[in-house]
Amino acid sequence: MEQTKAILESISDGVFTVDSNWKITSFNRAAEEITGISREEAIGRECSEVFRSSMCETACALRESMASGKPVFYRSGYIVDSEGERIPVSVSTAVLRDENGVVLGGAETFRDLSEIQSLQNQLYETYRVEDFVSRSPSMQKVFKIIPAVASSPATVLIQGETGTGKEVLARAIHSSGSRSGEPFVAVNCGALPDTLLESELFGYARGAFTGAVDSRQGKFEAAGRGTLFLDEIGDVSTAMQVKLLRVLQEKTVTPLGSNEEIKVNARIICASNKNLSQLVESGEFRQDLFYRINVVKLEIPPLRKRLEDIPQLLEALLKRHSFALGVDVKDYDPQILPLLMGYKWPGNVRELENFVERAVVFSREGLVSFSDLPAEILPEKSVRHSDAGTLRSAKADTEKQMIVQALENNRFNRTAAAVELGIHKTTLYRRIKALGISLPNSDGRSSNATNTT
Amino acid sequence: MRLAITVWNGRIAPVFDVAGTLRLVELSGGVVTQDQLVSFPGDIGMFSRVTFLSQQKIDVLVCGAVSRPVHRMLADSGIEVHSFVSGDAEEVLEAFLNGSFDDAAYFMPGCGRGRGRQGRGRGAGIGRRGRNGGFGPGWKEV
Numbered sequence: 001m002e003q004t005k006a007i008l009e010s011i012s013d014g015v016f017t018v019d020s021n022w023k024i025t026s027f028n029r030a031a032e033e034i035t036g037i038s039r040e041e042a043i044g045r046e047c048s049e050v051f052r053s054s055m056c057e058t059a060c061a062l063r064e065s066m067a068s069g070k071p072v073f074y075r076s077g078y079i080v081d082s083e084g085e086r087i088p089v090s091v092s093t094a095v096l097r098d099e100n101g102v103v104l105g106g107a108e109t110f111r112d113l114s115e116i117q118s119l120q121n122q123l124y125e126t127y128r129v130e131d132f133v134s135r136s137p138s139m140q141k142v143f144k145i146i147p148a149v150a151s152s153p154a155t156v157l158i159q160g161e162t163g164t165g166k167e168v169l170a171r172a173i174h175s176s177g178s179r180s181g182e183p184f185v186a187v188n189c190g191a192l193p194d195t196l197l198e199s200e201l202f203g204y205a206r207g208a209f210t211g212a213v214d215s216r217q218g219k220f221e222a223a224g225r226g227t228l229f230l231d232e233i234g235d236v237s238t239a240m241q242v243k244l245l246r247v248l249q250e251k252t253v254t255p256l257g258s259n260e261e262i263k264v265n266a267r268i269i270c271a272s273n274k275n276l277s278q279l280v281e282s283g284e285f286r287q288d289l290f291y292r293i294n295v296v297k298l299e300i301p302p303l304r305k306r307l308e309d310i311p312q313l314l315e316a317l318l319k320r321h322s323f324a325l326g327v328d329v330k331d332y333d334p335q336i337l338p339l340l341m342g343y344k345w346p347g348n349v350r351e352l353e354n355f356v357e358r359a360v361v362f363s364r365e366g367l368v369s370f371s372d373l374p375a376e377i378l379p380e381k382s383v384r385h386s387d388a389g390t391l392r393s394a395k396a397d398t399e400k401q402m403i404v405q406a407l408e409n410n411r412f413n414r415t416a417a418a419v420e421l422g423i424h425k426t427t428l429y430r431r432i433k434a435l436g437i438s439l440p441n442s443d444g445r446s447s448n449a450t451n452t453t
Numbered sequence: 454m455r456l457a458i459t460v461w462n463g464r465i466a467p468v469f470d471v472a473g474t475l476r477l478v479e480l481s482g483g484v485v486t487q488d489q490l491v492s493f494p495g496d497i498g499m500f501s502r503v504t505f506l507s508q509q510k511i512d513v514l515v516c517g518a519v520s521r522p523v524h525r526m527l528a529d530s531g532i533e534v535h536s537f538v539s540g541d542a543e544e545v546l547e548a549f550l551n552g553s554f555d556d557a558a559y560f561m562p563g564c565g566r567g568r569g570r571q572g573r574g575r576g577a578g579i580g581r582r583g584r585n586g587g588f589g590p591g592w593k594e595v
Contacts, residue, residue, distance in 0.1 A: 045539075057473055086520045
């Protein structure tokens with residue numbers, strides 16, 4: 001007995017026991033340290049009033065153990081200490097019985113996860129700006145210049161395929177700068193016909209047209225000293241382009257039916273899923289407007305070109321949607337990860353997010369598994385076969401795809417491809433050989449050399 | 454005056470941040486004119502939780518543990534907060550109604566005024582009340 005007590009006192013996990021009326025009967029040294037409550041104060045009190053965890057009311061592990069007679073392991077939540085700090089914890093519980101098997105109460109062990117979480121956060125902060133998460137080298141370059149971009153008033157052009165997160169990046173720029181306390185106003189220029197877009201952007205005076213019984217503020221004015229985000233700028237008509245150019249040059253707008261000019265103070269961020277340079281070449285986009293908005297250009301690569309972001313995005317999105325929907329889905333079945341990594345994600349992060357949200361709703365037993373995958377993610381061969389050989393070949397296929405993609409991204413420069421994949425150059429050579437990947441005769445270095453001579 | 458008490462199993466709910474039920478009591482001239490149980494609407498965020506109390510026109514809140522950012526939001530909403538209170542909800546309400554309620558008599562373990570924290574070497578425990586948003590001796594504003 002003394003030996004057990006000495007062990008309980010020496011371990012770093014908090015341990016307490018309760019009787020069948022949920023009153024604390026023992027409280028070890030680590031429990032005192034983590035909660036900030038002395039054992040004299042804790043013993044004899046209701047466990048929920050001592051432990052004060054986010055799980056007490058609806059997800060008490062101890063209650064579950066006492067009801068089922070089975071232990072519960074590693075349930076996570078937080079406790080609120082006497083200073084109002086939320087301390088993340090992981091708890092495990094078991095039933096206490098006497099020698100005749102009669103239930104005496106329960107035991108709970110808990111671990112302070114603050115340090116682990118803080119280290120995780122530090123790691124994640126490197127790979128995120130506000131809500132934009134990425135560890136790909138191309139996005140890391142963008143992240144590095146965001147503070148400078150955010151603090152300047154320069155117009156920004158964000159280019160990227162649909163669903164890559166252009167608005168998320170625009171919001172990150174807005175939130176990182178001195179305008180963060182001002183409005184962020186977003187307008188999808190591609191969704192509105194000219195007349196509506198004009199009144200939406202510039203506003204109108206009372207009586208400007210039939211039905212204009214009152215005046216209405218335009219988005220340029222509504223953005224005030226904040227940010228106006230003009231999405232799908234490549235879709236506006238040439239007539240509208242002229243009007244936008246005038247506003248950007250003169251920094252004033254005139255509401256429809258009004259003679260009064262209103263000064264534009266908002267910072268403008270434009271975005272397009274089309275290549276504006278090509279539209280300029282084909283005559284569909286005005287060159288002068290392009291130069292006016294292309295002051296700082298940020299390119300978001302499609303998800304298929306930054307596969308290394310998928311695991312972190314999957315984790316972040318799972319956390320976000322599990323929390324939002326109030327369900328307890330904790331992880332993905334490791335077997336489905338190669339399939340998720342191998343899929344092309346034509347709808348980019350938006351498609352990935354839709355998948356996660358749907359999987360969280362439908363998943364069973366807290367794990368996103370094979371049965372939650374939509375048909376388009378399942379490659380034909382993995383539907384046809386289900387033996388262990390197929391899993392191995394699916395992994396090899398995914399690995400091959402990732403390596404080929406990285407090589408293509410870096411014009412077959414092996415060293416750069418290895419950096420993008422986060423592996424050593426010699427490992428890359430070994431995998432290229434093992435997977436039978438054929439390479440062109442020249443690599444990135446030799447083609448660069450050719451270009452410069 | 455409208456008083457709200459977070460309740461769970463007949464006692465003050467342990468953590469306001471995740472509490473599911475409120476007991477809403479309206480007092481007029483020392484007489485209870487309304488007494489009902491209200492559920493927080495679903496799994497809502499912290500901001501919505503405080504907004505919900507404001508919408509219910511709550512003047513005074515009696516609750517269990519509350520995290521610091523939420524306490525600040527509550528105080529900023531002009532709600533008088535008696536937090537880290539534990540005990541039988543009926544008894545606490547009775548004490549409140551007959552004017553004998555004293556936070557110190559109902560503090561949760563480890564939250565007594567002037568008590569030092571064990572082990573982590575942080576400041577004193579807490580006890581706070583009032584509309585001015587001021588924290589008790591244990592709060593360190595950051």
